[in-house]
Amino acid sequence: MKLNRRQFLESAGIATAALAAWKIPKGVLASPAPAASKVATDLPGSLGAKEVPSVCEMCFWRCPIIGKVKNGRIVKIEGNPKSPTNGHRVCARGNSGIQLIYDPDRLKYPMKRVGARGEGKWARISWKEALDEIAYNMEKTRKKYGPSSLALFDHGASAEFYRQIFKGMGTENYTNEPAFFQCMGAVSLAYVMTYGYKIAERVDMSHSKVMLFFGTHLGENAHLAQVREYVTGLQNGAKLIVVDPRFSAPANKADIWLPIRPGTDTALLLAWINYVIQNDLYDKEFVQMHCKGFNELKEGVKGYSMEWAARICDLKLHDIKKAIDMLAASRPHVAIHSGRHSAWYGRGDVQRHRCLAILTALFGAVAVPGGIYFPTSVDLGESDCVECEAPEDVEEPETSLKDNYPFASYFGSPTAEIIRATRTGKPYPIKLWGIAGVNIIHTISNPYETMDALRKLDFVFSIEILPTESATWADIVLPEANYLERYDKVYVNHDLTPYVTVRQPVVKPLFEAKSPFWIAREMAKRLKLDCFHCKSEEEYLDEELEDIDLSLAKLNKEGGLVRLKGHPYRDPNKPIKFSTDSGKIELFSGSFDDEDMDPIPKFEPILAPPKGYARLVYGRVPTHTFSRTMNNLWLHNECPEPMLWLNKEVAEKMGIKYGDRVVIVNQDGYRSANLVKVKVTPGIRPDTVYLPHGFGSRSPLLTKAYKQGVSDQFLITRYILDPFFGGSSHRTDFVKLIKDGKTLDIPELRPVPPEIPRFEIKKV
Amino acid sequence: MSQYAMVIDLHRCVGCHACALACRAEWNVPVPYHRSWVEDLGPEETSEGLSYTFFPAMCNHCDHPVCVEVCPAEPIEKEFRDPKTGKTIKMAAKATYKNPINGLVLIDKDRCLGCGACVDACPYGARYLDDTLDKPKADKCTFCVERLEHGEVPACVKTCPVDARIFGDITDKDSEVYRLVHKEGAKSLTSKEVNIGPNVYYLGKKKDIELLFKKCAPHKRTWENVKAPSRRDVLVAAIKKIRDKV
């Protein structure tokens, strides 16, 4: 974004006013840190600052960092040079952590609601009053409705502490990470079931000869270590195949871009698997030695031809052949990226990622350079201190929220089921929520249902850093120390070069913000839970580090990070025992078969848009994380609002020009709260529109993000639950555009084949 | 004389904005100004197919800096010392000047009048007048000269997640920047109309370079119509501003 000088000056006034209102309290000093190099605060820029090693949490990739401190204030964040993944680098968000800690909108004190839920009107109270109130309500609710009437939504490192409290209270709803049900559940399950390890995303791109991305948009998704590995791979001459309805940033770097019809990825993968088997392109020796169920696979996929896939997926036969031949020619050094955010269509998500896992196995691209690789296990000690036990006399509820989903227990209770139970009282009432570190309204499909559930609760509390829209619904809000102000648990990275590091305070918490350990310990005390006995963070960290011959002090002497020896690759002459039921890679999944789920993936069509609509898809911009960073002064300035991508030919037919502003309306009649600028481009399919995720905050307390841009989340109202584990879909909504008050149909330029039924809009 | 230069490799660049933010953090550049910024280009058709690339931009430390030309500040004689050879050079320098030892285009803040002539003159929009100060001053990228003096690389170079920014002395034939410019064909952003010898170079796929030039090469000779105010005008304006504030 470039401004002319007048615009500069106009907005400059606003910026200065915001800065002036923000004063750092006196006496805020940096915490004791390992002996840094010569500290000289009078040097320009960040030169001569005191350096404290820690771990970033501007996103959840958790890069090791160095906080640079001058006069008690963080002046710069850089990567920890000791880190094998990012070294001295951090991404745009990592650089902007300073503006999270010094955001004047931060929650400063514990507060009690005085307005209606959702209004964000609070009065300041003491920590004692806030904690007493929470404990009183937790006990009261448990007594009246049973332990499982308490539910926790959590995310991030700090949540690990609060989870223990809810577990200690005996609820089955104590770890319901929206991260799994809205994001990584399908891919995690698929890879665990196939390989027995969580090796999703452990993809050795830097040593690969060909990379394959399905929707993965590294670069726009700025997870630093992965971005670095992917670009290193390209630099070393690797080829790249990108399957995405949109011409993403990696599509631009790709040798082959396959603009696939949304919802048909599994068709392409099944045809590729069949082609590889039929043409003997797979690694026979590897399959024989390490895989189970090859014959069933061969039989199961034999009907899926390349011609059929080309038609279903709306791709050119020549292109999809070229792509799979390119992969086969370089096996086993092919990096088939597992993907990360996989809650796309609800049905079929697990199987799509099973196909990726299976194709990887057929190429023998397992634990070899350039393939997927094994995590190196590190025997970290356990500290009893931060582990609470569920009370022995508590019974599981008669009807569990996990009952309908055979694999939900891996992740917790499906968020959609908690919301349903809260709204309906069925199968049992849920009356109290804790929300920690996650803006559920801007995360979980259909925010209107989430808000309805919030309205129905007896009590809800929130532990947050900023007053997000979810926090504005809380009866009590607790201000949490952010990642630059606190310890968390020991952080072990299990990748190519594993390492151990810790998050530790670079400066002391501002205002009355407290560390998650302190907050959880105070809760445990009040709820009389038999845990959190240790006095300090340092104590449990030392206990965790003891077994690998480390301590906090020793770690800090080493610059805050110690590298370990990795074992990512296999010895080709040795048998491997996979931790699946059969000890082999399960091409045929015994566990799925036991639960009457397809043991071999099948193609299930995903409903196509109704006539006049396009499918809404979303993704990331490199300057933001979810809906968490939109209020960050620097990141907001970099990207204040998203643009809606619309196909050029479609736009011409609709009379929409680049930069026009439109309203988006979905199949249920929900409209975007404000106008969005249209990016007219040939780089997206005609049946799809794309909107970066996380904008359009509804919290008036976020002075920079409030009402800035359009929210994709508030247009995601129709969702399908994943039959395996209860995840919520996010790409099953369809939209039209409204320009100058007129609702415009999206013309259909790519006809839908008869095998794919359309979604039908119910007439009311 | 040496000439510091930067090559940005668009083969590697992922458009992540880390460079822009590291710069903002290092020098506390107030929002909404920027010394280093990134623009998205495309996806758009080019003669070589679709392109979706990025324009990581900053001051070009030009060989013929038009910003220096228009600076109305009275030149005074300054002595510059080459840290390598110990030799010194004397030169008359205005508030904005090109350092004769390392080729950096810099601003002497104590002498800057805050008139904004250089801001208007730069065809790349690389400068801003920092109006958050009581007395506005021109500002822009310095290639992190202070960091260079302490043996550090520029902040943007240090943070780039994919090492897309290569920095060095382009007069040194053994340097990587020399190789990338003279052997690999990295190009600086110039046009028929505007060629003032920029020292930031771009390398990339043909299609990406085509789009970059189409969208970002300057064509307006912005400096030709810049009327630098007399020093009296500048003084009067400054006094008025202070009075308004009071």
Ligand code: SF4
């Ligand atoms: S990718 Fe960026 S935000 Fe995420 S942990 Fe790394 S530096 Fe922080």
Ligand code: SF4
């Ligand atoms: S930091 Fe590097 S990759 Fe990111 S935009 Fe800047 S030059 Fe490109």
